[in-house]
Amino acid sequence: MTLNKLISHFDKYLPLSSKEKEELGDRITEKKIRRRQFILSKYEVCRFYTFIISGLFKMYAVDKNGTEHILQFASENEWISDIGSFHSDKPSRLYIEAIEPSVVLQIEKSNLLYLYTHFPKFDRNFRVIIENKYIELENRVLQNISSTAEERYQTFLEQYPQLSNRLPNTQIASYIGITPEFLSKIRNNISKK
Amino acid sequence: MTLNKLISHFDKYLPLSSKEKEELGDRITEKKIRRRQFILSKYEVCRFYTFIISGLFKMYAVDKNGTEHILQFASENEWISDIGSFHSDKPSRLYIEAIEPSVVLQIEKSNLLYLYTHFPKFDRNFRVIIENKYIELENRVLQNISSTAEERYQTFLEQYPQLSNRLPNTQIASYIGITPEFLSKIRNNISKK
DNA sequence: ATATTATCTTAACATAGATTAAGAGTATTT
DNA sequence: AAATACTCTTAATCTATGTTAAGATAATAT
Numbered sequence: 001m002t003l004n005k006l007i008s009h010f011d012k013y014l015p016l017s018s019k020e021k022e023e024l025g026d027r028i029t030e031k032k033i034r035r036r037q038f039i040l041s042k043y044e045v046c047r048f049y050t051f052i053i054s055g056l057f058k059m060y061a062v063d064k065n066g067t068e069h070i071l072q073f074a075s076e077n078e079w080i081s082d083i084g085s086f087h088s089d090k091p092s093r094l095y096i097e098a099i100e101p102s103v104v105l106q107i108e109k110s111n112l113l114y115l116y117t118h119f120p121k122f123d124r125n126f127r128v129i130i131e132n133k134y135i136e137l138e139n140r141v142l143q144n145i146s147s148t149a150e151e152r153y154q155t156f157l158e159q160y161p162q163l164s165n166r167l168p169n170t171q172i173a174s175y176i177g178i179t180p181e182f183l184s185k186i187r188n189n190i191s192k193k
Numbered sequence: 194m195t196l197n198k199l200i201s202h203f204d205k206y207l208p209l210s211s212k213e214k215e216e217l218g219d220r221i222t223e224k225k226i227r228r229r230q231f232i233l234s235k236y237e238v239c240r241f242y243t244f245i246i247s248g249l250f251k252m253y254a255v256d257k258n259g260t261e262h263i264l265q266f267a268s269e270n271e272w273i274s275d276i277g278s279f280h281s282d283k284p285s286r287l288y289i290e291a292i293e294p295s296v297v298l299q300i301e302k303s304n305l306l307y308l309y310t311h312f313p314k315f316d317r318n319f320r321v322i323i324e325n326k327y328i329e330l331e332n333r334v335l336q337n338i339s340s341t342a343e344e345r346y347q348t349f350l351e352q353y354p355q356l357s358n359r360l361p362n363t364q365i366a367s368y369i370g371i372t373p374e375f376l377s378k379i380r381n382n383i384s385k386k
Numbered sequence: 387a388t389a390t391t392a393t394c395t396t397a398a399c400a401t402a403g404a405t406t407a408a409g410a411g412t413a414t415t416t
Numbered sequence: 417a418a419a420t421a422c423t424c425t426t427a428a429t430c431t432a433t434g435t436t437a438a439g440a441t442a443a444t445a446t
Contacts, residue, residue, distance in 0.1 A: 061335055069339040071331060084328040120313030127320035130327055135277040137330045138264060142254055144337040145370030146262040149433070168393060177338030182433055184395050342403070361423060375403055377425050 002030055002053045006105055009051070009077050013125040020119050027111035033102040040096040046085035048106040052078055055102020056166055059094055060174070070174040073099075073163055079129065100166070144177065150186050152176040195223055195246045199298055202244070202270050206318040213312050220304035226295040233289040239278035241299040245271055248295020249359055252287055253367070263367040266292075266356055272322065293359070337370065343379050345369040 003025050010016050016024065033039060033055065040046050042062070050057075057080050060070040071094065074080035085092035086109060107115075115122040143152050153176055157164050164172060173183040196218050203209050209217065226232060226248065233239050235255070243250075250273050253263040264287065267273035278285035279302060300308075308315040336345050346369055350357050357365060366376040 061339065063339055067339075069335060071335055071338075083324060084331065087324065087328075116317065120316060123313060123316040123320050124309065127316050127323065130320065130323055131276060131280065134323055134327050134330065135280075137327065137334060138277065141330060141333055141337065142262060142264055144334065145264075145368075146254065146256055146260075170393065175338075179434060180394075181396085181435080185433090188395080363423065372404060373424075374405080374426085378403085381425080 002103060002105060003028065005053050005077070006051050010125055013128050014121050016121065020115075020121060023115060023119065027115065028105045028107050031104050031106060033098045033104060035098055035101050038095055038097050039104070039106075040082060040085075040092055040094060042093055042095060043091045044085075045089055046082040046092050046094075046096075047108055049079055049081045049083075049086070049112060050096070051105045051107075052076055052080065053103040053105060055098060055104070056100040056163075057096055057098055057102065058171065059096045061093055062095070068171075068174050069177075070171060073160070073167070073171075073175065075163065075166075099171075149176065149178045149182060150189070152178075153183065153186055154190075195296060195298060196221065198246050198270070199244050203318055206321050207314050209314065213308075213314060216308060216312065220308065221298045221300050224297050224299060226291045226297060228291055228294050231288055231290050232297070232299075233275060233278075233285055233287060235286055235288060236284045237278075238282055239275040239285050239287075239289075240301055242272055242274045242279065242305060243289070244298045244300075245269055245273065246296040246298060248291060248297070249293040249356075250289055250291055250295065251364065252289045254287055261367050262370075263364060266353070266360070266364075266368065268356065268359075292364075342369060342371045342375060343382070345371075346376065346379055347383075 003021075006024070006028070007016060007021055030053075031039075039048070039050060039057070040059075052074055054076055056073065056075045058070050059072045059074070059080060059082065060068045062068055072080065080096060082092045082094045082096070084090075085094070112122075116126075143155060147155070153172070156172060156176055169183055169187070170180045173180045176183075178186075196214075199217070199221070200209060200214055223246075224232075232241070232243060232250070233252075245267055247269055249266065249268045251263050252265045252267070252273060252275065253261045255261055265273065273289060275285045275287045275289070277283075278287070305315075309319075336348060340348070346365070349365060349369055362376055362380070363373045366373045369376075371379075
């Protein structure tokens with residue numbers, strides 16, 4: 001059963017007690033998501049933390065020209081949410097869309113707050129989870145302000161080798177902040193070396 | 194006394210009990226930091242979370258050409274740390290340097306872990322603190338991959354109006370990921386409008 | 387199976403931003 | 417108060433990256 005995948009995810013941090021597992025199970029909903037289906041759209045409030053059992057998502061903004069800018073990919077055993085919108089209850093500027101058919105577990109804000117309040121272990125585990133995501137983001141910012149597009153692309157390939165196979169280059173280009181045409185040129189340069 | 198500044202900082206989240214205040218006070222060290230003094234250098238392990246009572250710091254990497262790339266500024270009532278190095282005990286690639294004479298409170302890892310373990314409120318409060326920093330960083334990444342240098346500069350001025358007065362433009366340029374010369378050109382363009 | 391839509395590539399041209407160099411103005415240090 | 421070290425600006429030139437357009441291939445939907 002899919003809840004077990006979430007429970008073993010927490011085993012990497014402070015493992016849950018039976019009581020905590022039960023309370024968590026009672027507050028979580030499983031969903032199948034089709035490819036290209038959205039679990040968050042611009043102007044909506046993000047009401048869930050979504051844990052991915054299987055599949056792949058992207059979270060992105062769309063600018064005035066209609067160009068997508070991908071903030072995050074997330075696959076199996078990762079959380080995805082617009083946590084700004086989630087915590088402020090303000091409309092999001094972001095979309096979260098399934099790139100592959102996916103299965104997810106979702107928890108609503110009121111339920112998450114319940115867990116935080118009654119079982120401090122969730123505060124602990126999510127503190128550590130978000131610390132790790134923070135570290136990743138910091139590295140990405142550093143790359144963005146200090147490296148060329150080619151370096152960023154190489155880093156992406158090294159850091160997410162499995163992801164790069166599952167994604168079209170268009171979306172990798174969007175993630176590293178360049179156009180698909182320029183990525184194509186970069187790939188051509190690399191292959192000549 | 195400076196500890197009170199830290200205690201009121203926590204009041205914005207879940208306020209501390211007297212016991213928690215006492216335990217916190219016992220585990221924190223106050224330091225005066227001179228301008229240009231480093232509280233973290235490359236190759237050192239980052240051993241502290243540093244809370245700023247007064248003053249201003251920058252955290253940055255230096256590339257092969259000797260160019261600084263500023264990841265973060267932090268001033269009064271903010272935390273600064275290389276949390277990647279702090280949690281992994283691995284040498285940092287970053288410097289944290291005082292831009293102004295400063296007063297800080299520092300807590301060592303073992304002491305922070307003690308507080309986390311014995312007083313779950315610290316897990317809670319730091320979870321929320323880092324969530325907010327995560328949201329800020331996400332916005333910065335989005336800007337970096339989707340906006341021009343001029344837009345990033347304008348956003349910086351709007352988002353940190355007080356900071357922009359305390360910083361030389363060189364450092365603002367580094368933070369938004371451009372050269373000082375190009376920032377100068379941008380400022381010239383803006384003033385012509 | 388066909389039609390449609392997305393992806394990838396290439397090339398010519400355009401532009402944002404980097405580099406180099408130099409000079410003037412401000413702070414900081416001695 | 418002088419000397420030194422930063423900061424800011426301008427301009428010329430260079431380079432990384434974007435834009436537009438088009439064709440080829442691959443994937444998806446009907």
